[in-house]
Amino acid sequence: MGAGHTHQLYRPGDTVIHRLPPQCKLPAVAAFAVVVVATPREAFWAFGVYALLLAAVAAVARVPARFLLRRMVIEVPFVIFAVALPIIGLGERVEVLGLSLSSAGLWSAWNILAKATLGVVASILLAATTEPRTMLLGAQRLRLPQTLVQIAMFMLRYMDVILDEMRRMRVAREARGFVARDVRHLPVIAKSAGALFIRSYERGERVHLAMLSRGYTGSMPVIDNLRASARSWATASLLPMAALATAVLSWSLT
Amino acid sequence: MHVPDGFFNAAVSIGAGAFAAAGLAVCLRGARRELDDRTAPMAGLVAAFIFAVQMLNFPVAAGTSGHLLGGTLAAVLVGPYTAVLCVAVVLLVQGFFFADGGLTALGVNITLMAIVTSVVGWAVFRLIVRSAPRSRAAIPVAAFIGAAVSVPVAAMGFTLLFWIGGTAPIDVSSVAIAMGGVHVLIGLGEGLITALTVSSVLAVRPDLVYGAKGLKAKLVLRTADGASTEVAGGPAPAPSRSLRPLLIGGALVTVLLAGVVSFYASSSPDGLEKVAGDKGLNVNERGHSLGGGPLSDYSVKGVQDERLSVGVAGVAGVGITVLAGGAIFYVVRRRNRQGEAEGRLDGDKVSA
Numbered sequence: 001m002g003a004g005h006t007h008q009l010y011r012p013g014d015t016v017i018h019r020l021p022p023q024c025k026l027p028a029v030a031a032f033a034v035v036v037v038a039t040p041r042e043a044f045w046a047f048g049v050y051a052l053l054l055a056a057v058a059a060v061a062r063v064p065a066r067f068l069l070r071r072m073v074i075e076v077p078f079v080i081f082a083v084a085l086p087i088i089g090l091g092e093r094v095e096v097l098g099l100s101l102s103s104a105g106l107w108s109a110w111n112i113l114a115k116a117t118l119g120v121v122a123s124i125l126l127a128a129t130t131e132p133r134t135m136l137l138g139a140q141r142l143r144l145p146q147t148l149v150q151i152a153m154f155m156l157r158y159m160d161v162i163l164d165e166m167r168r169m170r171v172a173r174e175a176r177g178f179v180a181r182d183v184r185h186l187p188v189i190a191k192s193a194g195a196l197f198i199r200s201y202e203r204g205e206r207v208h209l210a211m212l213s214r215g216y217t218g219s220m221p222v223i224d225n226l227r228a229s230a231r232s233w234a235t236a237s238l239l240p241m242a243a244l245a246t247a248v249l250s251w252s253l254t
Numbered sequence: 255m256h257v258p259d260g261f262f263n264a265a266v267s268i269g270a271g272a273f274a275a276a277g278l279a280v281c282l283r284g285a286r287r288e289l290d291d292r293t294a295p296m297a298g299l300v301a302a303f304i305f306a307v308q309m310l311n312f313p314v315a316a317g318t319s320g321h322l323l324g325g326t327l328a329a330v331l332v333g334p335y336t337a338v339l340c341v342a343v344v345l346l347v348q349g350f351f352f353a354d355g356g357l358t359a360l361g362v363n364i365t366l367m368a369i370v371t372s373v374v375g376w377a378v379f380r381l382i383v384r385s386a387p388r389s390r391a392a393i394p395v396a397a398f399i400g401a402a403v404s405v406p407v408a409a410m411g412f413t414l415l416f417w418i419g420g421t422a423p424i425d426v427s428s429v430a431i432a433m434g435g436v437h438v439l440i441g442l443g444e445g446l447i448t449a450l451t452v453s454s455v456l457a458v459r460p461d462l463v464y465g466a467k468g469l470k471a472k473l474v475l476r477t478a479d480g481a482s483t484e485v486a487g488g489p490a491p492a493p494s495r496s497l498r499p500l501l502i503g504g505a506l507v508t509v510l511l512a513g514v515v516s517f518y519a520s521s522s523p524d525g526l527e528k529v530a531g532d533k534g535l536n537v538n539e540r541g542h543s544l545g546g547g548p549l550s551d552y553s554v555k556g557v558q559d560e561r562l563s564v565g566v567a568g569v570a571g572v573g574i575t576v577l578a579g580g581a582i583f584y585v586v587r588r589r590n591r592q593g594e595a596e597g598r599l600d601g602d603k604v605s606a
Contacts, residue, residue, distance in 0.1 A: 030357050030358075033259055033357040036259065037259050037356075074354050075353075085422055105424075109422075111260055114260070115260025115356075116258035120258070135351070145279075147282050147339075148278065151297045152301075152347060155298045155299075159305055163305075166306045180311075191451075194458070195454070196303060197307075197451065198459050200299045204292075204296040204298070208296065
């Protein structure tokens with residue numbers, strides 16, 4: 001909370017990538033993810049090229065590797081699943097270091113690990129170089145349904161408030177010696193969740209009334225004029241274009 | 255449970271994305287009916303609540319803990335359309351801001367975790383509430399069953415998608431068993447905490463629980479001379495509104511069941527063949543000369559195709575049956591409702 005007005009996921013900076021309009025970055029990252037997923041898994045070198053591309057983006061945006069690695073922890077459950085794949089997979093087995101592993105399982109473990117990691121890193125870079133609020137403005141400019149964007153805006157704006165309320169309730173519970181050990185403690189947690197819901201809902205009603213009194217008619221006025229020049233579109237499309245060239249090469253080679 | 259990139263092939267990802275987009279479009283319209291111009295702030299705050307509640311870990315059994323998916327909880331508290339929207343927004347934010355769940359897998363994630371859990375949970379909930387006697391005690395029980403059913407159904411949906419376009423070479427039946435087994439347990443935990451949360455909200459602010467709207471007692475005006483008139487309540491959720499999600503949920507469950515059941519029906523000979531193949535392989539090993547590799551490959555391929563065709567046929571058959579039955583049901587229902595509406599109009603006139 002002591003981080004001022006910036007979000008913890010966002011790394012403030014003033015690089016080319018930070019300055020790119022969000023409506024260019026969003027489709028660029030999505031297109032990159034699609035290209036990565038569509039790449040045949042046999043093309044090892046292609047994934048190396050993708051990793052290099054992302055590393056270049058991170059270097060230009062001055063996002064340190066430590067920040068990336070720390071945020072990549074989110075991937076861990078699926079890494080565990082991927083590690084299990086060669087052991088439980090079907091098909092012919094190969095001997096690796098004295099273990100009998102399924103070769104098809106090894107392939108798909110590699111497939112999931114490589115593609116998921118690249119996707120995660122791309123998303124982290126997007127979030128690290130784009131302020132959450134402007135990202136939603138970009139989504140709005142991309143003609144996403146207004147209501148959806150507004151819901152996401154309110155969610156982001158009040159997420160920390162709600163999380164803080166939950167944290168305070170947890171502190172209050174623990175200050176009274178509560179430790180959730182087994183199923184018998186569920187009612188206590190459920191009551192906290194119920195209280196949290198009532199607080200969120202009532203806050204929503206207050207927010208709505210406050211907005212009505214300020215002239216809210218169902219749509220948010222656009223204050224920031226996020227114009228994207230042809231040049232910024234071209235800059236943003238560098239990443240997916242380079243990836244696409246790699247993918248086309250890998251398709252023709254395999 | 256957030257599916258990352260590279261887990262499903264492109265066809266399934268795109269198909270699920272289209273389905274999710276269509277579902278969201280329907281829910282955007284429906285949520286506006288549930289919340290009017292309050293949609294954005296209310297749904298936003300509820301989405302933040304769901305995001306927070308998903309972080310709330312609760313102990314399931316000794317040593318393991320789970321967290322809430324929240325689809326059914328949101329559906330019971332704020333209505334099914336808003337619930338789908340809220341959970342979908344949570345997933346979108348998690349995908350784009352927290353890198354949790356792949357961007358190409360967003361369609362799969364939204365379909366399974368937002369649409370399937372909310373719709374199935376709400377359908378089961380409504381079914382039980384409407385068939386049970388009108389009482390406040392029925393609400394948490396129905397919420398428990400709805401949530402407990404919704405989680406394994408979502409897991410089965412995952413299995414179905416995995417069967418159609420998964421990239422990992424695992425036997426589908428073992429995926430079904432593993433996912434089903436684990437998620438029955440998770441579903442019980444989800445159901446328990448959903449029911450307890452709903453009942454705690456019900457105790458403090460019963461007016462906030464969308465699923466309990468039908469429980470409001472009618473306002474009775476008594477005048478000094480002893481005459482009493484019933485005032486028709488506000489915009490109580492008419493049965494017509496809850497019918498559509500019910501139908502969609504029912505169709506979804508049926509299709510899922512059809513897929514799974516037909517798969518099991520066709521997988522038992524597969525098991526037999528597998529045993530036979532194992533034995534045949536043993537024979538080959540002794541005989542040295544017969545290499546049965548490609549043959550067994552072909553037979554597996556044949557069985558897989560057969561399985562697929564059986565599954566598709568099953569789903570198609572169910573689809574046709576559901577469509578025909580649904581059409582008849584809809585016509586009958588419509589006639590009934592017209593009668594009801596006329597009756598209600600008369601009643602309004604009397605009370606006015």
